[in-house]
Amino acid sequence: MMEKRPVVEMRNIKKNFGGVQALRGVDLVLYKNEVLGLVGDNAAGKSTLMKVLSGAYIPDEGEIFIEGNRVELASPMHARQLGIEMVYQDLALADNLDVAANVFLGRELCRRKIGPLSILDKHAMEQETTRLLDRLKIDIPSVRANVEKLSGGQRQAIAIARATAFNTRVTIMDEPTAALSVAASRKVLDLVRELKAQGNSIIIISHRLEDIYQVSDRLIVLRQGRKVCECPVVGGLDEFREQVLAYIIGARDDFAGGGQEGS
Amino acid sequence: MLQQNIRDFGMYIALLVIVIVFAVATKGVFISPRNISNLINQTGYIAVLAVGMTLVIIIRHIDLSVGFLAGFLGAMAAIALVFWKLPVFVVIPLILGFGILAGLLNGFLVAQMRIPAFVATLAGWLGYRGALQLATVKTGTIIIPNEAFNAIGNGFIPDIPLPGxxxxxxxxxxxxxxxxxxxxxxxxxxxxxxxxxxxxxxxxxxxxxxxxxxxxxxxxxxxxxxxxxxxLSWTAVVILIIFLLYHFITTQTVLGRHIYAVGGNPEAAQLSGISVKKITYVVFASMGMLSALSGMLFASRLRSATTQAGTLFELDAIAAAFVGGVSASGGVGKVSGSIIGALVMASLTNGMNLLGVDISYQYIVRAAVLASAVIFDVATRNRTV
Structure with missing residues (x-):
């Protein structure tokens, strides 16, 4: 089937920190144009797993495939070059710069070079940013506004827009709604839906099961470094929440689809 | 609109007030062509330091070594001219090169060894003070007889000969x-x-x-x-060139954008693929080069290298940057602002000297202006528009 093409495949990922086994052999598959929810208690390993995927951690064992090709992710820059973008929880924006400057941070468009100096093409970047934000239906006063003047929701939206702007294959969002008001969270979730509608593939980490329920197609639950549940998001919210919580706290442990300790 | 831009306008208004007050108090002497020309030359060696310091403070560091580095490199310029008998057009790039090396050393300590800039450059402050005394220990003040060199701090550009x-x-x-x-x-x-x-x-x-x-x-x-x-004095020409160069770099180039990004959020900059280390090196190297320039401007102005050259330059430069709107929390500041800041501080000194104000009161007045500038910065920063 065309639609079930995996973008990312992680196989038997293991990562130890000293004596602590943060990941004990986790498998993860993300299909094209899918939103995958990743949940778990604190220290369940979800952030560690995503840091492995975004190149920040090198796994001790395991393989990663990007669109079928095996890769060794050496650094966040390397992962980024392969189209894996991470939206960090603590908003990786420079407050003193305007919206357009933030969207193009680290990949500025240039008009020409004079010796070692590259001249910024500000107008092109502003136009591109305007187009990007319009396409994602993100509402901000001006692309020339400094981001410190914007609300938390707007800033998060810009961080997400920036991550998805440049031929991104996978966007990883680490708690995108954690610091936001209810209204702002709703807008960010709308943005996630919009991104899916436009063909993006997204992994979203969240403590808020309602958020995961609203936007995800599929869900993976981690517990103590193992995958304890992998299921499509179906049914009513209450039922979903009850079931997932049981896996998160370890009341249910009947999943056999992975997470065996290879010893 | 005025409220939105009050941060930008603030120091221009301050400068205007200072000029008017001194003009009235000195019965016009302050704004006489001779004094204005003199004032610009007095501002020069601090203004170029303030430009470099602006970038250093923008990336959340500080450089205390620049004063005595300027003094030491001024003495080196004198030694190169007088004892090594090198021509001016060799001495100037040579000393600028020394400045860049000294700046790279600071950059190494801060970026590579991760020593807080305050400590690393305090070591520089002590070291270059010692180096300056060593360089001048045998001779004392070194008189510079080279007219071409002295013209930088004292001379004026030639006129177009159009008789009539x-x-x-x-x-x-x-x-x-x-x-x-x-x-x-x-x-x-x-x-x-x-x-x-x-x-x-x-x-x-x-x-x-x-x-x-x-x-x-x-x-x-x-x-x-x-x-x-x-x-136009040669010093004014130097200020103008430094202003245009740094204004261009900070507002129009990728390098400038990255400098502000590193100051605004170093983690975000690093995650975006900007090398914070490289930016730190570049900014400190530029500071070193401008210290060399400042030292030569000062030595040229005095027509000599003295044993105390450069004393307190670093604090004047830092004060000028803060008065000029550079934010103590990093990421914010303009090259033009810092030059205006240097002009404000030099105007205060110049005007109070004309009025014969006691030096102790002069320090207190300058302290008040500096404190007001930083209070103004904090007050206008917290207000969200």
């Missing part, structure tokens, strides 16, 4: 002034048109015109005053 036309007016200065004026006005208008063509909001016409007319008037007045005296 505008006698008593420095025509080359007038010409340069008008070129700057025309470039500024046409640039501002073009920028506004371009902005509007791209459907961005522009400031209301009356504010735009007011700002344009005020700035143009200042450029014109300054040109007229200087042209009526001995013209």
């Amino acid at each position: 036309i505008l006698p008593g007016v420095h025509k080359a200065t007038l010409l340069i002034g008008f070129i700057i004026l025309a470039a500024y006005v046409s640039g501002a208008i073009r920028d506004r048109q371009k902005t509007r063509a791209y459907d961005f909001k522009v400031p209301p016409l009356n504010i735009f015109v007011t700002r344009l007319v005020c700035t143009a008037a200042v450029i014109f007045l300054l040109t007229w005053i200087l042209a009526g005296y001995r013209g």
Whole structure:
């Protein structure tokens, strides 16, 4: 089937920190144009797993495939070059710069070079940013506004827009709604839906099961470094929440689809 | 609109107030062509340091070593001219090169060894103070007899020989002034048109015109005053070149953008693929080069290298940057602001000297101005518009 093409495949990922086994052999598959929810208690390993995927951690064992090709992710820059973008929880924006400057941070468009100096093409970047934000239906006063003047929701939206702007294959969002008001969270979730509608593939980490329920197609639950549940998001919210919580706290442990300790 | 831009306007208003107060108090002596020309030359060696310090503070560091580094490199310039008998056109790039090396050393300590800039450059402060004393220990003050070198701090640009036309007016200065004026006005208008063509909001016409007319008037007045005296000094030319170069780098280039990004959020910059280390090296190297320039401007102005050259320059430069609107929390500041800040501080000293104010009161007045500037910064920063 065309639609079930995996973008990312992680196989038997293991990562130890000293004596602590943060990941004990986790498998993860993300299909094209899918939103995958990743949940778990604190220290369940979800952030560690995503840091492995975004190149920040090198796994001790395991393989990663990007669109079928095996890769060794050496650094966040390397992962980024392969189209894996991470939206960090603590908003990786420079407050003193305007919206357009933030969207193009680290990949500025240039008009020409004079010796070692590259001249910024500000107008092109502003136009591109305007187009990007319009396409994602993100509402901000001006692309020339400094981001410190914007609300938390707007800033998060810009961080997400920036991550998805440049031929991104996978966007990883680490708690995108954690610091936001209810209204702002709703807008960010709308943005996630919009991104899916436009063909993006997204992994979203969240403590808020309602958020995961609203936007995800599929869900993976981690517990103590193992995958304890992998299921499509179906049914009513209450039922979903009850079931997932049981896996998160370890009341249910009947999943056999992975997470065996290879010893 | 005025409220939004109060941060930018603040120091211009402060400078205007200072000029008016001193002009009245000294019965016009303060704004006499001779004094204005003198004031610009007094500002020079601090202004170039303030420009470099602006970038250092923007990336959340500080450089305390620049004062005695300037003093030491000024002495090296004197030694190179007097004892090594090197020609000026060799000495200047040589000393600038030494400055870059000294800056790279600071950059190494801060970026590579992760020593807090305050400590690393405090070591430099001590070290270069010692080096300055070593360099001048045998000779004491080194007199520089080289007229070409001394012209940088004392001389004026040559005039265009046009006998009969505008006698008593420095025509080359007038010409340069008008070129700057025309470039500024046409640039501002073009920028506004371009902005509007791209459907961005522009400031209301009356504010735009007011700002344009005020700035143009200042450029014109300054040109007229200087042209009526001995013209543009070489120091003024140096300030102008440094201003244009650094203004261009900070506002138009990728490097400048990255410097501000590192100051605004170093983690975000690093995650975006900007090398914070590289930016730190570049900024400290530029600071070192400007220290060398400052040292040579000062030595040239005094026509000698003294054993105490550079004392307190670093604090004057830091004060000028803060008065000029650089934010203590990093990421915010303009090159133009710091030059104005240096001019504000130099005007205070100059004006109070003319009035014969006791040196102890001078320090207290300058302290009050510095403190007000930082209070102003904090107060206008926290208010969200």
